[in-house]
Amino acid sequence: MEWDWDFVRQILPTLIEGVKITILATLLGSVLAAVVGLGIALARRSPNRALSRTVGFLAEFIRGTPLLVQLYFIFYVLPDFGVLLPPLVAGVIGLGLHYGTYTAEVYRAGIDNVPRGQWEAAKACNLNATQTWTHIIIPQAIPPMIPALANYFIAMFKETPLLSAITVLELMNQAKSVANTYYRYIEPITLVGAFFLAISLFSVVLLRWLEHRYGRIER
Amino acid sequence: MTQWSGYFGLILQGALVTIELTLMGSVLALVMAFLAGLGRLSRFFVLRALATAYIEFFRGTSIFVQLFWAYFVLPFAGISLTPLQAGVLALGLNVGAYAAEVVRGAIKSIGREQYEACTALNLGRWQAMRHIILPQALLVMLPTFGNNAIELLKATAVVSLISLADLTFQAQVVRSQTGNTLVPFSTILVIYFALALLISWGVRSLERRMARGLDGVRV
Numbered sequence: 001m002e003w004d005w006d007f008v009r010q011i012l013p014t015l016i017e018g019v020k021i022t023i024l025a026t027l028l029g030s031v032l033a034a035v036v037g038l039g040i041a042l043a044r045r046s047p048n049r050a051l052s053r054t055v056g057f058l059a060e061f062i063r064g065t066p067l068l069v070q071l072y073f074i075f076y077v078l079p080d081f082g083v084l085l086p087p088l089v090a091g092v093i094g095l096g097l098h099y100g101t102y103t104a105e106v107y108r109a110g111i112d113n114v115p116r117g118q119w120e121a122a123k124a125c126n127l128n129a130t131q132t133w134t135h136i137i138i139p140q141a142i143p144p145m146i147p148a149l150a151n152y153f154i155a156m157f158k159e160t161p162l163l164s165a166i167t168v169l170e171l172m173n174q175a176k177s178v179a180n181t182y183y184r185y186i187e188p189i190t191l192v193g194a195f196f197l198a199i200s201l202f203s204v205v206l207l208r209w210l211e212h213r214y215g216r217i218e219r
Numbered sequence: 220m221t222q223w224s225g226y227f228g229l230i231l232q233g234a235l236v237t238i239e240l241t242l243m244g245s246v247l248a249l250v251m252a253f254l255a256g257l258g259r260l261s262r263f264f265v266l267r268a269l270a271t272a273y274i275e276f277f278r279g280t281s282i283f284v285q286l287f288w289a290y291f292v293l294p295f296a297g298i299s300l301t302p303l304q305a306g307v308l309a310l311g312l313n314v315g316a317y318a319a320e321v322v323r324g325a326i327k328s329i330g331r332e333q334y335e336a337c338t339a340l341n342l343g344r345w346q347a348m349r350h351i352i353l354p355q356a357l358l359v360m361l362p363t364f365g366n367n368a369i370e371l372l373k374a375t376a377v378v379s380l381i382s383l384a385d386l387t388f389q390a391q392v393v394r395s396q397t398g399n400t401l402v403p404f405s406t407i408l409v410i411y412f413a414l415a416l417l418i419s420w421g422v423r424s425l426e427r428r429m430a431r432g433l434d435g436v437r438v
Binding site for chain 1: 274276278279280281283284285288289291292295369372373374375376377379380387390391394400401404405407408411412415416
């Protein structure tokens with residue numbers, strides 16, 4: 001069997017439909033991961049031992065188990081408890097939770113890197129905890145972590161094909177369905193690979209730029 | 220209620236397949252990591268280019284796409300792989316690409332003075348690498364290798380999608396036969412987590428053993 005450009009032209013519109021869902025899932029998942037990660041990082045710093053231990057263990061558990069099984073869990077087990085989610089929503093929650101445990105580590109490192117003097121100065125200025133976090137610590141902690149966060153968002157983007165296993169019609173699933181319709185695997189699967197490779201190579205350039213722009217802490 | 224022990228046997232069989240895949244994938248990944256990692260540090264342009272292309276290609280696309288490509292597209296090139304072979308190949312090559320960067324980084328992290336001392340002692344390039352640089356770099360690589368092995372373990376879940384009977388696959392079998400979703404998926408999540416803990420424990424004790432006799436070398 002040989003590469004057929006006419007077939008490529010024929011299936012391209014279907015694949016582009018999939019690309020849209022892939023990008024949508026990545027964007028929503030990234031937002032959720034950013035929020036969940038911050039939540040986990042803050043909870044682990046909480047003076048309440050029970051809270052920080054529980055969240056710490058849960059995060060460790062999520063990080064130690066496969067995303068695919070977590071997706072199955074959200075999609076197949078939760079309906080037993082009356083939580084029926086559409087595939088895309090289940091997928092986004094899975095991606096966001098899984099990568100949230102990774103971004104939590106980025107936040108932790110970023111927050112630890114804010115010098116002690118800043119905390120002390122905030123206390124000296126009589127700021128309360130909320131003010132200290134929102135006005136002093138987070139604005140200084142975030143910019144240096146942007147490259148590391150972006151790195152995980154790119155990793156998440158590459159994991160989106162897993163969503164096809166819970167029937168989300170993203171790029172991989174569209175490719176599989178055209179492959180099964182026409183019994184031709186070479187073009188669809190190779191195009192999916194080429195697409196991901198192209199985006200990844202582009203994102204390497206983007207990451208370099210982000211590192212150049214935000215990577216250093218100005219003193 | 221009656222045949223739970225039988226279903227548990229199925230899941231245990233799946234666990235064995237998962238362990239087998241993880242071990243074989245890790246061996247291939249380790250070999251590829253050293254080949255590509257050392258290749259990137261080579262004096263010869265061709266070797267450097269080859270290693271870089273390998274690393275960028277396998278890090279740029281996701282394991283899922285690579286697995287499908289190995290399983291569905293390679294047969295058209297005349298290479299038919301069993302699911303197990305395709306799984307080991309995709310997992311090993313994918314994680315090997317990530318680990319290659321670890322090898323490169325660890326070797327680069329060894330101080331200049333070590334290389335200069337090798338030159339002063341009139342050691343050849345190979346001798347210096349074998350006796351001086353690698354023993355020190357290995358210790359730097361080990362913790363990250365542990366993380367890579369856990370990533371590989373988690374990635375094995377994907378092979379269930381090309382009908383290899385691993386943990387995730389068996390959980391789906393149990394789900395379809397019993398109609399119960401909570402038990403099989405919770406069980407395999409716990410098993411995956413236990414395996415991940417086992418890997419990190421193993422790597423940590425290996426690290427302690429290898430660090431023996433290197434006291435004072437590490438800063």
